[in-house]
Structures are given as structure tokens and as C-alpha cells.
Amino acid sequence: MAEKTYLQAISDALRQEMRRDQRVFVIGEDVGVYGGAFKVTLGFQEEFGPWRVIDSPLSETAIVAGCTGAAIVGMRPVAEMQFADFVSCAWDHLTTVAAKQRYRAGTPVPIVVRLPSGGGFSGGPFHSQNPESSFAHIAGLKCVCPATPEDAKGLLIAAIEDPNPVLFFEHKHLYRRIKGEVPDERYTVPIGKARTHRAGEDVTVVTWGAMVYTADEAAKQLEADDVSVEIVDLRSVMPWDKGAVLESVRKTSKVLVLHEDTRTGGFGAEIAATIAEEAFEDLDAPIKRIAAPDTPVPFSPPLEKAFIPQVDDVAAGLRELAQNYMNCLDLALPSPRTQDA
Amino acid sequence: MAEKTYLQAISDALRQEMRRDQRVFVIGEDVGVYGGAFKVTLGFQEEFGPWRVIDSPLSETAIVAGCTGAAIVGMRPVAEMQFADFVSCAWDHLTTVAAKQRYRAGTPVPIVVRLPSGGGFSGGPFHSQNPESSFAHIAGLKCVCPATPEDAKGLLIAAIEDPNPVLFFEHKHLYRRIKGEVPDERYTVPIGKARTHRAGEDVTVVTWGAMVYTADEAAKQLEADDVSVEIVDLRSVMPWDKGAVLESVRKTSKVLVLHEDTRTGGFGAEIAATIAEEAFEDLDAPIKRIAAPDTPVPFSPPLEKAFIPQVDDVAAGLRELAQNYMNCLDLALPSPRTQDA
């Protein structure tokens, strides 16, 4: 057990798997001598050689489709997109071939695509995106979004083990900022199981990735108002842990769904819609969503700050929900529903 | 005014615009001599010549990106994807360049991409998809999904006029099956305005495209049960007419969101989530979604039939909602909410 950054946890996990399993190789732009744009594979090529740490041409389709081919003949490829944004160039392959090959043809495609994602550094419209919602809609893909170093390791190993195409969203803003204890031994964290980041009684926040920390800060603010916030870190959005979310919602009766990706059609909509369908009777307030507005990610700092959900935005949202709850109590008899009916 | 098929309405509208406006041209695979896979541009090349009706190589990125370039220097291009499914090959261009150019660089991109979409013919996983949900999540794009011949014409002309990239989803199952009166003169139908396909009092169905007709059949079944169903045909999912949906929901207090695309992360989730947030107090029952299950579109008829929402599925969903409504009335005092609180 040692304290590691989120980045180090990913790097070490990958190295461990490559040592353990000859079938695992990495391919991507500048992953060799350079160690990748974020240095996740630094030193890998020296250890594993140029045929297991492959500097590819600037060619996202060839990278990911190449992984699919290699996987089908028995390898366990791990592709790196230099930034998550560039996976748009492999969209067709992922959604057309990789996602559907098992269903159509019975051919498993065990590939992992690593995606450094997220904003907060004035990376602008093409180095800041969180494209997990787009992929989560495509049946056959899995989308993993760890928030802690421990999960990053355990989920990456689970992703490599998984017999399906897994998109592994690594939030760049966590890379060096977030540290935590990471077990040395090999372990997996099951894909599709949420984690209670913070237990609470009054309001549930459902979120993932870097927003877990934003929610946590906001929850601390709410302590002052005597509102106890539960944070459910989904850890993967496809599959997502519906059971854990519904359980928390049943407890708190109020829920805020939070993500960094843009709002309309973002995966938060799926979560909110599911709650509205399956836990409707348990709700004491409207389901609130906080997400980025429907724009590209702007470059200039004041715009980017306004774009990415901030602690204050989340705290305000939580207060509103808590408030609404109070109003609800007042109206309990007769209920607003019966008035309409 | 004449009765026309949905297909004829699209074809005539496009021809009308090309006669009227020299800037409009069409490009796509086999759109020339062959008139396109569905014969929408039959006879166009004879009339407008090979430089306004351009048979392109098999090259979706070049087609759509080419349209963007041409649009920026003053044309009004209309691209045809041979099947909507193939637009995945232009995903990067549409989401990276076309969608963001106005916001980033102030450059409008007035292009239209025509997308013959939808299933029901054993087209299998790659000739049956409804990819509107994926694009509706991308800020900067518009997604239009007409259900009637009249709307098909008016919305296509509106799309060509629109200064933004518009994806025009033409449902193949409507092409020759659906007929209706279509005005001869030029007119537009505003993008973003829903249409009440059927007025009702008890339950709202929000849907678009071919599912409008499925909902309509189901609504007829429900007449027997004395349940009156309102059908809101969105006509476009981006922008979508939130006002019209909320208004109908406020009236009926029960809503079913229906679409042919797969369920998880489909655009129905956005609609349901919005209702859950903004009309929560008006609801008398959980928000129900009916959509295709999370699988690729299967080929074999019994599977495809089970995949695409059928009239009976929708009718059952409506009955359940109506039923739930009855239960709700029983429980009105004390309400389930206050029990939890």
C-alpha cells in the first residue's frame, strides 16, 4: 500500500498487467519514447520493447480498429487516445464494429481505449471534452470513469480483463491533483458498481469523475446548513449502478444528478429519467440536474469557469433541493398532486 | 395542394429549392444517374447537371466536410447519406468542425445532411438505425425528424434556409407508406416547434418520426378503454419544443415518451428528465419511457419485431399509466410522499 497520484495508479496498473500478461500491449500516438502526452507510459518502451509499446501514426481509426483485430486473434490491447476528444475520429469503428461484433457475430472484442478527458485548464473546445455520454448510448460498449487512484487501478485492470470494448475515461484534472492509498497487489474493482463517496441522509448527489470532488466540497458547505448530503460515485456510466442510485434516492427522497459533460442528452438525463420512472413515489422534490451548458468547451478562463459546474453551483442546487423539501412538507396535506387531479 | 407520399414531398421540396436557389446543390453516393438509393433525387441530374447533383466517391467525411467548405464560401449544400447509419463515418467532422465552427470562430455552416433512417424491413444492424439521439447531444447541430409529408417538405426547406448544420432524419418506413396533402407553394415549418398529432385529455405521448403512427394506433386502442391520449409530435429533437411538451403534461399529468432508437441514453431520457425537473408537481404517475432495448438492430423478423416498439407495447404502456393514475387517486390522502417523509 502506498500513496499514489491518480496518474501513477493508472501507470502502475498498466505496467503490472503488462508484466503479468504477454497479451497486453499498448498502442497510441507518442506512447513510446515520449511516454504519452501525459507520461502514463513513461519508461514502458524500455521495459517492454517497441512491439508492445507501439508508437502509432496519427491515426485513431487505425489504432482502435487495429486493437480490435489484435483482440480477435487473442491479444489484450490497450489504446491511448492522446486526448479523449480525438476518439471522435474512431467513433465509427467503435460504434459500428467494436460495439456490435459480439452481438452480431458472437465475436468478443476485449479492447480498452484510454481517454484523458475533462477540462479545467483552458484546453479549449478540443482538449477538454467528456464524451462518455455519447458512448454510453451505444449498446455493446462499456464506459468507466474512475474518481480515485484506488478505483483507477482496480477499474483499469477490470477493463483489461473484461471481454468487451471498454472506454476508460481518465479525468486529466485528477491526474496529479488527487492522491490516495493504492494497494500494491493486483486487484479489480467490478465495472458497474457504484461507490458511496460520502454517506448522508437528506439529499443524494449522483455523479462521477472529477465532479465527485466538486460535489464533496459542496456537501461540506451544506454541513453548515445542517443538510447531510450523500454522494454516489457511479465509477462507470455503462453499465451504471441503478440499484445503488435508487437505494440512495429511496433514503433521501431528493436527488441531484451532476456531470461535467454538457446537459442536453448527457448521461445525467438517463439517470434522472430512470429515477423518474422507477422511484417516482419516493421523491420529495423535482430531480435536479447540474451539468455544463450546451456549448462547446470555451477556452478563455472566465468562460471555462462558467462552463464547468463549480462548487458554488452545486451547493446552490443542493440548497434549493433542501429548501424545496421544506416546502413540500408544508404542502403535504393535501398534496400538490391531488390538487391537480 | 396535392396528395403526396412522404418521399415525394421530400423530393419535390428539394427540387423546388434547387430551382429557386442556385446555391443549393446535392452531393452523395449514387444521387446522380441512379437518383439515390431511395430515388429521392431521381431525374435531378438531368435537370441540374452533374455539378449540382454530384455523385461522390464512397466517402462520407469528404461528402459532409466538403459541404461545410462549400457552405462557408456561400453555397447551400444538401448531402445525402445513403443510409443514416453511414453518418457514423462523418461523426468527427459533424461534431468537431460543423457543430462548433459558429461558436468558436463565428463562421456559420449552413449545411443539410439527409439521413434515411429507421427500421422495419429486416435491414439489420446497419441499415435500420435512428442516430438522432447521438447528434442531439452535440451543441451546435440541429436534428429534424418529420413524420408527415407536409412537415417533411416544410422542414426540409427550413433546414436548407437555416444557417446551421441540420441533420434531416427521413424515416424510411414512412417514405412510401405515408401520404398526405402537401401545399404546392414554398413554405417552411419552423424547426423546434412541436405539432399536436392528436389531442387528448388523459395521457400524453411525446414522440417523433415513424413512432407517431405507432402511438396513434395505440391511442385508438385506448379509446375503447375510454382513455383519451394526446400525441405530441416533436418534429425536431434539437431544438425540441419543451414548452409544448410541458403544456401537454400539465394538462394530462401523465406522460409516455416513445422512440424507436435504443433506450439508454436515448433522447427520450432528456425529455423525461426535463419533465421530472420542470413539471414534477404536475405529474400523477411515473414518467414512462418506451424505446428499443439496448441492442443493435437485429435482422431476423421475429427479433426485429421485438426490437422496434409495437402498437401493443405502446397501448400496454398507456394502459399502465392510466391504471396507475387510478391507483394514485385512491392513495391521494395521505400521499405516498408524506408517508416517506
Added chain:
Amino acid sequence: MAVREAEPITSLREVKEAGLDREDLLDIYRHMLVTRGIEERGHILYKQGKIPGSFYTGRGNEASAVGVATAMGPDDWGTPLHRDMGVHVTRGVEPWRIFAQYMGRVDGPTKGKDGNVHMADSNLGLIAMVSHLPAMLPVAVGCALAFRIRNERRVAVAWFGEGAAARGDTHEGMNLAGVRRLPVVFVCDNNQWAYSTPTYLGYGIEHLADRAAAYGFEGVVVDGTDVLAVYREAKRAIEKAREGGGPTLIESLTLRMEGHAVHDDAFYVPRELFEEWARKDPIERYRTWLRENADMSDEEEDELTGGVKKLLNDAIRRAEESPLPDPDTLAHGVYATPEELDTPHHK
């Protein structure tokens, strides 16, 4: 660099040099007959309403598909496309399963999940195509990459149409294969049309094989109606790749002898062209060659064609007995389970 244009094969001696004995020669003929037979029968079944969706054939491409597949080794992999039924037949897919596939029955390789030639048996080293062309080409390159990583003497074969050559996937796959000198052979089924689009609207050069030079490997044009010449060129290219010599691009020239699919009467193809290429029918051409060069006798031929006929009749019968899939299985198999990877390829 001008591409090499392959000579026809004229004598039995040349064939022997290329590694085929008489048994092989008859097998090739049988595979071509079965290939055409499957598609002709399929067409009839389609017209009888027994095949849902659309229907495609590779008429005119039998020599090319069978020739290349014959040159592949048992451990090689390939990604055949919609004109390459001959590849499936040659690698040993049982015809009844193909009819079951056509008809959307559970015994088709995709169990009714997908239709027509969108299928493959991965136990035979084939990967099922998707519609999107040529999305499987860089996948084949990925197979070759794995072979190279593991230093195996195996080769991948990637088919693509001359129309699909315009797509970015072709380029990305070939570029990666070229820069890494991967053991892959690219086979361009150049049948002169891409749906209704003639080659001169698809690309601005004469021979697509010339593109090989843009990636640093060899290109060759072969007459796709000459099964033995196709075999020889494929064999050369495959063995070269196996020996570490890198990729080859083989352009196999044919004419698509029918419409793009069953609904298309190909009005846009000049009739004379069909007549001209009908005279070069690959099966007829090979039959003549076999009679003239390999002493194929009347009895042998009757036995062979009779056998094919029986095979197909039995196959259709058996396929029709295969049930349609149970709607309750609709959502099965979207995701693979760990046990599925316990196959020979995943060790």
C-alpha cells in the same frame, strides 16, 4: 511506380509450381460452383419471399474469392466482404448455415442477429463484415499486428471494393501496415462499379494497385476471372508477408455481373460490357482450362456438379428446418462473458 500486371496462367506446369495438385484444382472448381450455387439458390429463395431484407451476390467474383482463399494458410485470418462468398465456402463454412443465415434462422453464423453475407465463422479464421465499407480493413491490419507482435508466421487478408477505397479507413489501415511492414495482403475486388458509381467517379487514377506505392509496398493487378492467376498472386503475396516482406496490394479486376443488390437492374452499366465479361465468365473459363489442361473428364465433371447440386439441395432443406430465433433472446449476447475468451485464440 507502375504496378505489376500479372500474366495469365496457361499451363499445368505453372500451376504445379504455384503449389497446387490436381485434387486442389478440382476443389477450386467445386468451391466456385458451390459459391455460385449458393448465390443463385439464394436469389430464388429471395424471390420466393423466404429471405428477408435485401440480397447481394458476387457473381463474377467467384474466381477472385476462391483463388485468394485457396492461397491462405489454415492459421491465417481474413475479413471477406459482400462479394466474397467464395472465401467462406473455401474456408469450409457449411452451405446450409449460409442459407440459414440468409433466412434469419438460428443456425446461421449470426443466429439471425445479422443478415446476408454479414457473417463469418471465427473458428475458420474469418471475421464477420459490417456494412460500413471498408471498416474491416484496419481490423485485418490489427490481426497482422498481433501476428507481428507475437512473431507468428501468420498472415491477414483484407478485402475491399474499389469504391470503398475512397474511405479513410482504407488509408489508415494501409498506412499503418506499410510503416510497420505488417503481414497483411490487401485484395481489392475491383468490379468496376460501386453501386451505380463507375470507377472514374470514384478515383482519379487508372489502377488502384498504384496506391500501394503511396504506402511503400508492392501493387499488382490481376485478371479476377482467372482463378489460377489470382491464386498465384495471392500465394506470392501471402508467402512474402509470411516471410516478413510486408504487405501487398492485389487489385483483382472483374465486372459485377448483376445489380448492386437484387432490387437493382444495373441499367447504368452498358449492356455490351455485361456481354463482354459474360464471355470471360470465371467458372466457364476455369472449366475450359480444366478440360484442356487437367484432363477433367465428363464423368468427373458430372460427379462434381451432381455433388454440388445435392449439397445445395440438402443445405436448403436443412436450413429451412432451422427455427427462427425466439424473440425472448433479443437482448442476449450484447456483451460477452469472460468464459467466452477461453478459446484457442485467447491464450
Added chain:
Amino acid sequence: MAVREAEPITSLREVKEAGLDREDLLDIYRHMLVTRGIEERGHILYKQGKIPGSFYTGRGNEASAVGVATAMGPDDWGTPLHRDMGVHVTRGVEPWRIFAQYMGRVDGPTKGKDGNVHMADSNLGLIAMVSHLPAMLPVAVGCALAFRIRNERRVAVAWFGEGAAARGDTHEGMNLAGVRRLPVVFVCDNNQWAYSTPTYLGYGIEHLADRAAAYGFEGVVVDGTDVLAVYREAKRAIEKAREGGGPTLIESLTLRMEGHAVHDDAFYVPRELFEEWARKDPIERYRTWLRENADMSDEEEDELTGGVKKLLNDAIRRAEESPLPDPDTLAHGVYATPEELDTPHHK
């Protein structure tokens, strides 16, 4: 087909033949100085923490960018990339707006919505790049398509890096341009590295210009440190395209003289290579040429460099006065309004 390798330009006579008078020659020099000056100053501003995000320069590429842009006509369009600041400068973007862009201010061409070289003034016939390489190449082909449809004598210029040449977009754009013989010139900024990736890991051939043959047009390799040779080749290609002669692919050879971006020290590039190419510095080279061939005097040079210095000082001052965008404008402008199309290009 071997590509043509362009000769250097050595005499004033040759230059005159190529259509440049002495005024033009000094303008070229000024544009190169301004280009480098903007990037050097930008680098300092970056280190001062005044520029958010990352920072890229095109050091070593000034001749190539300015040379090509000088050859373009006023009504031509182009899609310059991240090493092509010289194109913006030559087409007339005011430097203060570029600094405002770098610093995310409202007066930058993207008003703070995007950063660094992701900008363009469409009134000057330029289209803003996206990060995704080379996504703008087929967009330039689309401009050329429009010119061809309207029978205008206008040309589009598409830049791309040798690394980005591996992407499918390059191929699809060039193929469409080739088959339709569109008036477009492709300029490959071959600076020998794509981030840390050397050319031999990017593609398997010697000259990327050879790819032109795969699409049916001409390729030429030019020394990208020789601004006049670049100009001459670009002029030839552009005028050829204008006359209906179809596309040309110009490969302009340089070395990326700094890291990929400011955070990268380019440890992976051999030091000797930097030294070798530093001796061929395009600005120094052209300065010497001007003094030897065009009688550039000390006074002239001082005036010119002094003017550039003042221009840049003023520009930075003015840019720093430009406000940061108001967060309330965040959601403005995602969609265009109909009035925006009432521009000269949309008639």
C-alpha cells in the same frame, strides 16, 4: 511516379519571372519577421502567465507559410494549421488581435471561445482550424468544389502536417479533389516530427509528395526554408489549379525548431539536427538573399525591423487592454442567426 524536387531560387531574375517585385520581396521579409515576432513574444507572454492553456509555435516554418500565402490570390481561401501563423500574417490579420486571441480576450478572432492558433478571419479568406488533424483539409476541398460548381477562378489551399497525413481525412479529401480535378493545392508542412513521432514511424515512404500519384495529380518537394522557392512552387500550383489543371501536392521540408508545444523540450530530436537546420534558418537565409540579390541596405533593414518591433509592442499593449469575455456571454453564438448569412460570401 517520382515527385519533382524543386530547385532553389538563386537570382532576382527568377524571382521577377515568378511575379514578385522588390516591394513584394520586402513584404515577404516583413511578414516572416512579424510571424516569428508574434510567436517569440507569445512565448514570453506565456511564460509570464498571460496566456492560458498551451502554446505552439511554427519556428522554422515561416518561409513556408509566408511563401504559400503570398502566392494566393485575394479571393482564394485557405485552411492554415498550427505552424502556419505566417499565413494569417500575410493575409492581413492584425497582430494585436492574435495576441488577444492567445490571451483569451474578446478582441481575438474567436473572442476567447477558442485559443492559440485556432482562429481565422473569414473576411480574409481563411477558415479557423480545429485541433483534430487534418479535419480542415476536406473542408478546403469543399471550398474548391464550390468554386468549381460556380465556375469561379478561385483556388483553395489546404495545409496538413506529415503526421496528419496518416489520417483518413487526408485521403478522402485528396481523393475527391483528384477525381473531380478541383482547384485546390495541398501543402504538407513536413517538419519531420509529429509531436515525438519521427517520419519513419508515421509512414513507409520517403516523400509524402509521392502520394499525389495515388490520386492522379502532381507532387513536388520543396525546401521549406527557401521562401522564394516555396512561393514559386505555390504560385505554379495555384495558377495551374486556377486554370483548371487540378490539384497539386506540395511537400515543404523543414524542421520543427522547437518542441511540439511549450511544455516539450524535444529531447527526442537529435541535437545535431537542430544545429544543422538552425544554419538553414529561413529568415536568416532570406535576409542574406535580400542583401546579396536585392540590395537590401542597412537602413532599409533597420527601418523594417524597427517597424516590426513597434508593431508588436503596440499590438501587445492593445491586446492587453482588451477585456476578458463576460461569463454571461458563455452560451452566446452556439447557433447562427439568419442575418449572419447576409455576408458577401453568402450571395
